[in-house]
Amino acid sequence: MSLTINNAKNIAKVLTEALPYIQKFTGRTMVVKYGGSAMADEKLKQSFARDIVLMKLVGINPIVVHGGGPQIANVLAQLNIESSFVDGLRVTDSRTMAVVEMVLGGLVNKEIVSLLNKNQGKAIGVTGKDGNLIKARKLQLKRKNSESDAQALDIGQVGEVVHINTEILEVMKDSDFIPVIAPIGTDEEGASYNINADSVAGKIADVLNAEKLILLTNVAGVQDLQGNVLTGLSTKQVDKLIADKIIQGGMLPKVECALDAVKGGVHSAHIIDGRVEHAVLLEIFTDEGVGTLITKNGLNKD
Numbered sequence: 001m002s003l004t005i006n007n008a009k010n011i012a013k014v015l016t017e018a019l020p021y022i023q024k025f026t027g028r029t030m031v032v033k034y035g036g037s038a039m040a041d042e043k044l045k046q047s048f049a050r051d052i053v054l055m056k057l058v059g060i061n062p063i064v065v066h067g068g069g070p071q072i073a074n075v076l077a078q079l080n081i082e083s084s085f086v087d088g089l090r091v092t093d094s095r096t097m098a099v100v101e102m103v104l105g106g107l108v109n110k111e112i113v114s115l116l117n118k119n120q121g122k123a124i125g126v127t128g129k130d131g132n133l134i135k136a137r138k139l140q141l142k143r144k145n146s147e148s149d150a151q152a153l154d155i156g157q158v159g160e161v162v163h164i165n166t167e168i169l170e171v172m173k174d175s176d177f178i179p180v181i182a183p184i185g186t187d188e189e190g191a192s193y194n195i196n197a198d199s200v201a202g203k204i205a206d207v208l209n210a211e212k213l214i215l216l217t218n219v220a221g222v223q224d225l226q227g228n229v230l231t232g233l234s235t236k237q238v239d240k241l242i243a244d245k246i247i248q249g250g251m252l253p254k255v256e257c258a259l260d261a262v263k264g265g266v267h268s269a270h271i272i273d274g275r276v277e278h279a280v281l282l283e284i285f286t287d288e289g290v291g292t293l294i295t296k297n298g299l300n301k302d
Contacts, residue, residue, distance in 0.1 A: 018285035025284065026059035028211035029173060033201035034112065035067035036218040038274035045115060048216075051280040052178060053121035060284075061173045063208075064116075064123075064180045065201040068108040075099050075107075086141065088250065092156040092194045100194045101127075104182040112180050123178040128185040129192065131168040134200065136161060136185030136193040159185050159193025161203045169208065202257040206264040213261045214283065215254055216274030221292035222247060222255060231289065234298030235262055258294050269294045 032052065038044045055062045072090070076083050076099055084091045092100060109125040116123035128134025136159035142152050162185075172179045183200040185193045198215055205213040221229040222238075225246060233241075238259050241247045247255050251271075258269035272283045272291030283289045293299075 014286075017287065018281075021285045022058045025211060027061070029061045029063065029205075029208050030055065030212040030214060030284070031063045031065065031201050031205040031208070031210050032214045032216070032280060033065050033067070033198055034216055034274075035069075035197060036216055036274045038216050038279070039066070039068075039108075040070065041275075043277060044274065046119070047277040048274075048280065049115045049119040049121070051278055052116060053119045054281065055284070056121060056176070056178055062178055063169065063173070063204060063210075064112065064178065065183060065197050065204065066104075066108060066112055066180065067183070067197040068104045071108050072100055072103045075103050086153055086155050088253070089139075089141065089155055089158050089196070090194065092158050094157070097157040097192055097194060101184060101192060104194075105129075105184055109180060109182045116178055116180070121178050122176050123180050124172060125180045125182070126168065127182040128195070128200070132165050132186070133168055133181070134161060134183070134185035134195065135163040135165070135187070136195055137187055138193065157191065157193050159187075159195045161185065161195060161200060162187075164203055164207045166207055169204070173208075196253070198254055198257045202261040202266075202269075205261050205266045205269075209265055210261075211267050212284070213258060213266050213269040214280060215258060215269070215271050216279065217251075217254060217271055217291075218273075218275060219251070220273045221271050221290075222251060229292060231291070231293045232299030233292065233294050235259060235294065235296055237298060238294055255294075262294055262296055267295065 038048050052062050081095055105127040113123040113125040139158045139160045140152050141155055183195045183197040185195050223229055262269050270283050270291055270293055272279050276290050279290050
């Protein structure tokens, strides 16, 4: 009996802590980039789906943007198509682009939609090609430490976002539907481009003036040189961490994406540990959170 009472008290405590956040964020838009371990582990997949569905049920408007690098790699290997990377970006020729579209726009996207629907959500999957959602252009990648245009690298059909057409998102946002977006865009000639999912999520959050941009990753968050997770950071503090090379490597592009979103008007960006069950809800609805929070002025006003 005492165990049951303790469980009930714990549930009541969680709900009491969550209530002010639910009241604050009702009607707001949150863009969630879904990837990494959260997409691979079955328990994490289920907890993510429940988090997103619950957000919608309490009046928040979640928009999911997903990656799919490991799934693309698996199919390429099955088809004996070799992959190579430059600065972490997959070189994307026409054969690789066909696989990217099949995997991201088909297999992965529909799996996420099905996962949300099985958990009582109403999800709709789209790519950036649907409704001209994402206009893109070929990414001009320069060699690191070079300012010369002559050093630009051709990495194929890898793109960057030029414009987000918000019409289709506004229709879904104001309905019961949860958009699930594959990061594929097209240019004016109709050519397809593989775009970094973090970048797409950041741009969508920016143009929709979202309350939050949430990036799931495979680490605890932004860390200092001693491995301590840093949170409550201002944009000025993040700029300094980058300048001091405390933030570098694979974390740098995520942080720069989060930074651009906040500077563009998104209220806050969160880089959270997707290896934790219910990471999204814990970050949004609890005082402690499970990752790094970045806002314009941080927790302490600069």
